[in-house]
Amino acid sequence: MSPKIEPSKSLRDRCAIVGAGTSQLGKVPGVSAQGLLEEAIGNALNDSGLTTKDIDGLLLRGPDEIYTFHQVMGERLGIDCTFSTTLTNGGASQVMGVALAVMAIEAGLATTVVVGYGRDNWSRVHANKENHMRASGRPQQMYGVEFGPEIGLFGAVAAHAFGAQRHMHEFGTTREQFGKIAISFRDHALRNPEAVMKKPLSIEDYFNGRMIVSPFGLFDCSLQTDAAGAVIVTSSERAKDLRQKPVLIKGFGMGNNLSGWHNNDNLTHTGAIEAGKLAYSMAGLGPTDVDFAQIYDCFTYMVLVQLEDYGFCKKGEGGPFVQSGALDLYGSLPTNTSGGQLSEAHVEGMLQIVEGVRQLQGNYSPNRQVKNAEIGLISGHGGNTVCESTLILGAN
Amino acid sequence: MTEYLKPIPIPSPDSLPFWEAAREHNLCMQKCRKCHKYWFPPSTLCPQCGNKVYDWVNTSGIGSVHSFVIYHRLYHKGWTAEVPYVVALIELDEGPRLYANLVDIEPDEVRCDQKVKVYFDDVTEKCTIPKFRPLNASPD
Numbered sequence: 001m002s003p004k005i006e007p008s009k010s011l012r013d014r015c016a017i018v019g020a021g022t023s024q025l026g027k028v029p030g031v032s033a034q035g036l037l038e039e040a041i042g043n044a045l046n047d048s049g050l051t052t053k054d055i056d057g058l059l060l061r062g063p064d065e066i067y068t069f070h071q072v073m074g075e076r077l078g079i080d081c082t083f084s085t086t087l088t089n090g091g092a093s094q095v096m097g098v099a100l101a102v103m104a105i106e107a108g109l110a111t112t113v114v115v116g117y118g119r120d121n122w123s124r125v126h127a128n129k130e131n132h133m134r135a136s137g138r139p140q141q142m143y144g145v146e147f148g149p150e151i152g153l154f155g156a157v158a159a160h161a162f163g164a165q166r167h168m169h170e171f172g173t174t175r176e177q178f179g180k181i182a183i184s185f186r187d188h189a190l191r192n193p194e195a196v197m198k199k200p201l202s203i204e205d206y207f208n209g210r211m212i213v214s215p216f217g218l219f220d221c222s223l224q225t226d227a228a229g230a231v232i233v234t235s236s237e238r239a240k241d242l243r244q245k246p247v248l249i250k251g252f253g254m255g256n257n258l259s260g261w262h263n264n265d266n267l268t269h270t271g272a273i274e275a276g277k278l279a280y281s282m283a284g285l286g287p288t289d290v291d292f293a294q295i296y297d298c299f300t301y302m303v304l305v306q307l308e309d310y311g312f313c314k315k316g317e318g319g320p321f322v323q324s325g326a327l328d329l330y331g332s333l334p335t336n337t338s339g340g341q342l343s344e345a346h347v348e349g350m351l352q353i354v355e356g357v358r359q360l361q362g363n364y365s366p367n368r369q370v371k372n373a374e375i376g377l378i379s380g381h382g383g384n385t386v387c388e389s390t391l392i393l394g395a396n
Numbered sequence: 397m398t399e400y401l402k403p404i405p406i407p408s409p410d411s412l413p414f415w416e417a418a419r420e421h422n423l424c425m426q427k428c429r430k431c432h433k434y435w436f437p438p439s440t441l442c443p444q445c446g447n448k449v450y451d452w453v454n455t456s457g458i459g460s461v462h463s464f465v466i467y468h469r470l471y472h473k474g475w476t477a478e479v480p481y482v483v484a485l486i487e488l489d490e491g492p493r494l495y496a497n498l499v500d501i502e503p504d505e506v507r508c509d510q511k512v513k514v515y516f517d518d519v520t521e522k523c524t525i526p527k528f529r530p531l532n533a534s535p536d
Contacts, residue, residue: 146411147437149403150525151497153483154471162485166463169508214466214480214503259443262485262493267463 007253007282015102016239016246017393019048019232020357025345026196027122028226033063034076036228037118041077044230049243050112055079057104057113057233061093061348062086083110090382091296091348092254092271093117094229095389098353099252101233111234117350118228126224156298157213157221159385163267164215164301170268171316175215177323178300179206182219182342184327185297189339191329191368196225197343220300222341229350231357247360250285250375250394253278257386270302271388272309272379279390280311285375287311290392292359292370293333294352296381297340303327306379307335310390334370349380353391360395402474404523410438413452418524421516425492427453436492457514458531459488466503482506486528500529 021043023036031039037060045051058081062069069086083104087093094117101113148154167173182201189195201219209218239246255274257266280286287310295310297303304318312333313321327335338344338355345351356376358364374396380389407415417424427434428442429449441448464484467475475481484498484506496514498506511531518524 145403146405146407146415147495149472150405151483151495151527152402152467152472152475152478152481153495157469158465158467158483161465162463165465166508169463211466211468211480214468262462262495267485 005278007251007278009282009284011102011106012250012282012284013248013394014236015105015233015249016236017098017231017249017353017357018234018239018242018244018246019044019046019050020354021045021047021230022194022351022354023118023228025194025227026225027127028120029123029127031120031123031226033118033120033124033228034073036120036226037073037116037230038076040118040228040230041114041116044114044116044232047244048232050232052077052079054112055114056081057083057101057110059084059097059100059113059115060086061097061117061350062088063119064088081110083113089387089389090384091298092256092380092382092387092389094349094353095252095378095380095391096254098231098233098249098391099254099389102249102252105233105235111238113233114230115233115353116228116230117347119347120226121224121346122226155213157216159261160299160302161213161216162261163305163385164299166267167301167305167318168215171319173304173319175207175217176203177304177319178215178220179203180323181297181300181303181327182206184322184325184331185336185340186343188329188337189343192338192344195339195344196223197339216299216301219342222298222346223343225345225347227345227347227351229347229354231353245361245395247357248394248396249391251279251281251283251392253280253282253390255388256383261385266386268305269315270305270309270381271386272306272381272390275379275388275390276310279377279392283392283394285392290333290375290377291373292337292376293335294337294340294356294376294378295335296349296352296379297336297342298346298381300342302381303335306381307333310377310379329368329370337368337370348382349378352378356391356393360393362395400520402519403472404520405525408438410440414438415523417452417454418516418526419522421524422454423457423488423514423526424452424454425490426450434488434490434492436494455488455490457488457526459486459512461485461498461506461508461510461512462487462493463508464498464506466506484512484528486512497527498529499527500533
């Protein structure tokens with residue numbers, strides 16, 4: 001990667017998120033992923049005071065099996081757009097969608113952009129045993145039908161577990177430290193009435209969880225849920241006339257270690273290093289300016305390693321950092337304050353953008369509100385474990 | 397002979413020489429004629445320098461465990477008798493890394509950076525899969 005890349009500071013604060021919405025979360029039988037997304041987009045529009053007639057940009061992460069998903073959704077919503085596409089960057093898509101919205105608005109190609117994603121993973125995969133075996137037994141797509149299935153290498157749990165194992169080996173990170181991440185986020189979920197997980201989690205519960213793919217057990221893994229989220233992006237100028245206090249988009253960046261998760265030291269050094277550097281640079285901020293974070297938590301370890309890569313602690317010190325309680329709501333860096341994908345619901349990062357916006361709007365009750373929340377960092381991570389997008393939002 | 401229940405790899409045009417060499421009990425990878433580095437998985441130009449001219453070269457089959465996971469959950473019925481089983485990311489002494497099963501060791505005893513050596517499992521008449529075992533447990 002070129003070390004000379006320098007993001008344009010002129011994009012800082014030029015656009016804002018003016019509405020955020022979610023669908024029902026959890027087990028929502030009888031509703032398709034598209035239906036969930038319509039509900040979330042409708043709620044985001046209501047939140048902003050805008051209607052579908054105001055929308056001229058639609059950026060969605062699609063279910064991979066639906067061709068040009070943005071067209072399918074546009075038809076259902078009755079929206080014609082100038083700027084629209086379906087993103088296929090895994091869990092890094094949603095944050096990237098917000099970044100693309102800013103670029104499109106600044107380029108004059110759109111004025112008001114919806115970014116959203118919906119999944120019906122629980123209904124489609126888990127509610128039906130036959131579907132479950134089909135989905136979980138599918139060959140890993142990384143290399144097609146070789147270098148995976150024939151050696152019993154399946155699924156996302158294992159892919160991320162390779163990173164966790166290497167980090168434990170190099171830095172002495174422990175499962176107890178992974179467990180603390182799950183416990184902090186569960187505590188946040190208990191403060192969030194929408195969250196799927198309702199029971200407290202103790203370290204004993206964590207260790208009693210059945211092993212899935214070691215070093216990951218049940219509570220290291222994110223939820224399979226039906227859920228959707230959406231946000232509305234427009235210019236900061238236009239945002240002044242709208243219903244909500246605008247949440248400013250201060251910076252964003254991307255880092256994609258496309259050469260592969262297995263290559264170099266990528267298992268312990270993620271795309272967040274580059275993505276974070278670019279986002280901080282655009283925003284004119286650094287890790288010490290960040291009041292809270294929403295970190296992509298497909299698995300506990302990915303939180304720990306991204307926290308290091310965003311500079312919230314040194315490389316290798318993620319274990320002690322999370323164990324100190326830093327991620328708790330009243331800790332030094334409240335993180336995944338809605339419960340995250342480990343305990344709220346899993347829409348590949350979309351709900352974490354929504355939560356970041358709401359924390360900065362500052363309307364939560366005191367038992368859920370981050371104190372003095374002015375700057376939030378949101379991460380998206382995915383794409384065979386090497387694609388990362390970063391968003392820095394501000395209240396002012 | 398009992399029926400083989402695990403998936404059989406379907407080679408791509410790029411990877412066919414790898415699988416053909418495995419049938420001859422060789423762990424063969426592409427080596428760049430310009431920068432002399434090996435690479436894996438197979439592709440049509442060197443990922444390090446972009447050169448298009450390469451040879452398929454047998455490796456030593458010796459390397460170390462860069463990382464590994466232990467499957468406790470059953471994802472495919474073919475592994476019913478084997479859970480918990482180990483999938484390791486092996487770094488060959490020649491440089492490239494590949495995922496493979498690590499056997500002849502208790503899963504709990506596997507360690508990152510331990511030395512391992514390839515052996516070849518002729519799982520069907522037409523298919524051979526490279527697997528690894530600890531170097532000190534490998535017959536000469």
